[in-house]
């Protein structure tokens with residue numbers, strides 16, 4: 001953790017590991033998801049957009065190389081001097097394909113100049129033995145991490161959001177990856193329907209005891225291209241205000257151990273589809289609000 005920081009940011013982690021800033025490039029490998037195609041369920045998690053939560057990726061009709069070039073061009077105004085990249089297979093379940101297809105796409109991403117590793121987001125029930133074996137070999141030659149969607153530990157919420165796997169499945173996947181020496185990142189959504197502040201902190205507490213590299217958190221986004229959008233429009237439920245969100249993030253950070261990398265503290269929903277909460281679109285302001293709150297309350301990751 002840098003001295004100036006009250007939490008261990010992904011930026012700090014990547015700079016430490018690769019000696020300079022690394023740009024994450026979001027990709028859509030054209031996969032689908034067993035929670036959408038009927039294998040586990042259909043309809044998907046109710047918060048998941050029609051782009052499979054890959055709203056900022058280029059079109060999957062483009063090759064992996066083209067998508068990476070698009071990303072770099074888009075981000076070059078912000079970071080003109082960054083020359084190291086972390087391709088991130090983000091959309092849908094990015095291990096849900098045959099090993100041949102996965103290998104072809106991951107290797108294409110890894111062969112791009114300046115690439116220092118690979119990040120893959122998937123479901124815990126999409127890690128077949130042959131895929132795990134391949135990931136293990138990848139892990140020997142590059143900086144690999146796998147992101148798994150947990151969102152909540154509570155079965156009632158999990159059922160409500162149609163997550164389609166239980167906590168045991170998530171935990172098993174974490175340990176399988178961990179035993180192979182692969183870094184694991186857990187996704188957590190703050191503000192899921194009908195969850196209390198205590199429910200959210202219980203999820204954070206559970207996460208804090210796992211052998212994880214990091215955590216990615218964001219406020220629930222209600223978008224009109226996900227089932228939750230229709231549900232909310234018909235029967236609105238209460239959503240966290242920005243102040244409530246910031247306060248909960250502070251509490252979550254206190255619970256998480258200092259060595260966990262914080263991949264994200266707030267997300268930027270796709271504003272063309274966002275129904276609520278509208279404060280989430282001002283991502284920089286929300287981040288500033290979180291930093292200010294942490295300072296005012298003298299909060300550090302891991303307690304204090």
Ligand code: SF4
Pocket residue numbers: 033034035036043044045048049052053091092093123149163
């Ligand atoms: S598992 Fe991921 S891709 Fe599949 S429906 Fe849920 S959020 Fe979307």
